[in-house]
Amino acid sequence: MNRSRAVAVALIALSFATVANARTVYRCVRDGTVSLSTAPEPGSRCTARQVDDNAASVPNLFGTGEAVSGVLYERVQDGKTVYGTRKLPGSVKVLSFTLPAPPGEPAHEGLGRVSPPRLDRYPKQFRAASKATGVDEAWLRAIAHAESDYDAMAVSAKGAQGVMQLMPDTSREYGVVDPFSQDESIMAGARHLRALMRRYRNDMTLVAAAYNAGIGTVTRYGGVPPYAETQAYVAKVQALYGNYRAALDKPVAKSRAKALTSP
Numbered sequence: 001m002n003r004s005r006a007v008a009v010a011l012i013a014l015s016f017a018t019v020a021n022a023r024t025v026y027r028c029v030r031d032g033t034v035s036l037s038t039a040p041e042p043g044s045r046c047t048a049r050q051v052d053d054n055a056a057s058v059p060n061l062f063g064t065g066e067a068v069s070g071v072l073y074e075r076v077q078d079g080k081t082v083y084g085t086r087k088l089p090g091s092v093k094v095l096s097f098t099l100p101a102p103p104g105e106p107a108h109e110g111l112g113r114v115s116p117p118r119l120d121r122y123p124k125q126f127r128a129a130s131k132a133t134g135v136d137e138a139w140l141r142a143i144a145h146a147e148s149d150y151d152a153m154a155v156s157a158k159g160a161q162g163v164m165q166l167m168p169d170t171s172r173e174y175g176v177v178d179p180f181s182q183d184e185s186i187m188a189g190a191r192h193l194r195a196l197m198r199r200y201r202n203d204m205t206l207v208a209a210a211y212n213a214g215i216g217t218v219t220r221y222g223g224v225p226p227y228a229e230t231q232a233y234v235a236k237v238q239a240l241y242g243n244y245r246a247a248l249d250k251p252v253a254k255s256r257a258k259a260l261t262s263p
Contacts, residue, residue, distance in 0.1 A: 025037070037082060128187070142238075205238070208237045
């Protein structure tokens, strides 16, 4: 296999450090942006991910929920040849690429494939944030589900970060130190939702629209902006809220029924 073909295959298959039918790829975050590399990047926060050689499809580890285009660079690090998608000092461009969107549920596109509630994800953090802010846990979970599918390391194409996908300016407003900490992200997301609920007098349609498109955009249009993404997002969050409300009520209903039937 010639060099150019080998590099192309390395990119498409995320062919990083083959070990026992699996490949290790480092997902690195710096200044709110994500890159992939064959070795940890200096100055970035990197997490090793294993990619199965026998997987039916190539995973998109960028965490955007969308197709990603970029550039693959080659560099020498610690005496070894390293490939990565961030241009670091000494890097040489190898080729441009596009990775397809991951299969499954789209982040903000319509109501298709709304997956079931996931109450197993960060239960203590969501309960604590709901209790501290008074925001219904079902709403918190609906937003987290629609925004990141509970991926604490998610970074959107626009730079939103963490479980609750807060923009860096919003995170700083609520005193977030580590936007990828599920504890900090969920609590800050709850505080942000509480502020939006006060602004819009508990009109959750406007709250969801503002969470997605921003307060300024909602103000400019006097309501839900005419953006297909935002309109689909609002509908999706509302559907998820109903599902989470029902899921959270089930244990309560069961305990009440048991109390009524107990001698």
